[in-house]
Amino acid sequence: MELYDRLGYLFGTEEYVSMRRGLVLLREELLKYQFRYARQLFICSGSLGEGVAYPESDDDVMIYHTFTRVVKSYREATWRGDLLMIPSQYSPGYCLLLDVKQSYPAYIIHVIDKMPFLSSSKWKQYGLQEGESIHGPCQSQIIGAYEYDNALCIHFPSWPDVAKNWILRSRPHGWPSHDVVQNIIMNGCHVVPIGDQTSAYHQHEWRISFSMAERTLMHSFNHVQFLTYNLLRLCLKRVIGKGSPGVLCSYFMKTTSFYTAENTPSQLWQAENIDTCFKTCLSVLYDYVDHGYCPNYFISEYNMIKRKVNYTNLQPLLDIIRSLHDIGIVRTIHLCGESKCFDR
Known part of the structure; x- marks a missing residue:
């Protein structure tokens, strides 16, 4: 449970994430009212809209007319x-x-x-x-x-x-x-x-x-799934993206999280298993990269990794993912430069 609590400090507790999401929905309603005569609607679709609040969080807004x-x-x-x-x-x-x-x-x-x-x-x-x-x-x-x-x-x-x-x-x-x-x-x-x-x-x-x-x-997602996804994103920004720049993006982490949640028992996603959850997701990501096929979550025929992985970047990328899997959450967080969450 301590590891789960530390990640909650880093990415937000369940209550805090729920509050952030409520504020996002309120923001959408205010924008809807502000632009009601233009018949525009707004969707906060980036990581902030998902309840993620981190320095690397993106504030994406989708705008469409009715x-x-x-x-x-x-x-x-x-x-x-x-x-x-x-x-x-x-x-x-x-x-x-x-x-x-x-x-x-x-x-x-x-x-x-x-x-x-x-x-x-x-x-x-x-x-x-x-x-x-x-x-x-x-x-x-x-x-x-x-x-x-x-x-x-x-x-x-x-x-x-x-x-x-x-x-x-x-x-x-x-x-x-x-x-x-x-x-x-x-x-x-x-x-x-x-x-x-x-x-x-x-x-x-x-x-x-x-x-x-x-x-x-x-x-x-339950909060364990949410925290695991956020840790994957952090690894991408702080470790994977620096070791193999330009190959993977945060959408791969999201896709990996969705497929892993769909294909594993709900009993896995408990606070005491969070290190195992993290390693399970990394194993799924490793297989996608190794086989050169990462299916889009909604359109499985669409290979998102096509033309991104080649013989020059494949092995370094696999080595990084395997290394993160082997060292586990605690050392990964230190590697990402977020050891402060263990200093509380």
């Missing part, structure tokens, strides 16, 4: 601002958006085979303010020591066909629960303006984003 949406068929396209999803044939999770009603201005449209598509690159350039830059799918701004990312996304109220297997797959250990899965499906997902860099249409493609679903899943 009068624009993505649909799966012409029959569903009843709004003036509806966009028809045309899934990529080569990159699962990516798509083009057809302007069905031809209602969008020409400066954000790209014509392919005489058909008007909403261009992702033109979309995120639109409204870019002085001091802002493009960072992935986001309009990014640095204020002081902090970076703020706003993703101008579009709501997709249905559940994408490419992720149907996520709904249907067996969950023998009961996580996530049926109610959580149904809640996620009911809220749909979003598309964000970034394409697959290997695609001929990458400047105009969009990526399906499950950020809202991920936040719901993170909120359904």
Whole structure:
């Protein structure tokens, strides 16, 4: 229990994390009220939205309009601002958006085979303010020591066909629960303006984003799972990312945490087992890297690690992950420069 308490000091107690999440929801409601006439909605989708408060925490906000949406068929396209999803044939999770009603201005449209598509690159350039830059799918701004990312996304109220297997797959250990899965499906997902860099249409493609679903899943974690995930993120920032820079990102840690929680008994995730939980996640991550295949949690056909690991960075990365597994939580925390949590 002492180790669990020390990690709670480092990343937040269960009560403190719950309070932070409540403040995030309040922030969203205040933004909704402030921009009610613009019919904009806001989702705090970064680690702060998940209840993480740490120097490396990111403050990402997804912004979308209530009068624009993505649909799966012409029959569903009843709004003036509806966009028809045309899934990529080569990159699962990516798509083009057809302007069905031809209602969008020409400066954000790209014509392919005489058909008007909403261009992702033109979309995120639109409204870019002085001091802002493009960072992935986001309009990014640095204020002081902090970076703020706003993703101008579009709501997709249905559940994408490419992720149907996520709904249907067996969950023998009961996580996530049926109610959580149904809640996620009911809220749909979003598309964000970034394409697959290997695609001929990458400047105009969009990526399906499950950020809202991920936040719901993170909120359904028990506190041991939450602390374990945070420790993985800390290891990435302080150890893995320095030893093998640019290979893995925090999304790999989140994906590893989700799959591990889904495929292990709930009895494992107890305070007295937290070191074992940490090592179990590292073993899963090790296997992903070693096999060169890290499946997206919602779209298992999408290999997130493709083209990231090669013969020059594979072994150093495996060595770091194995080393963290072998030394356990206490020495890992010291290695991350956070020994102060043991000085209390």
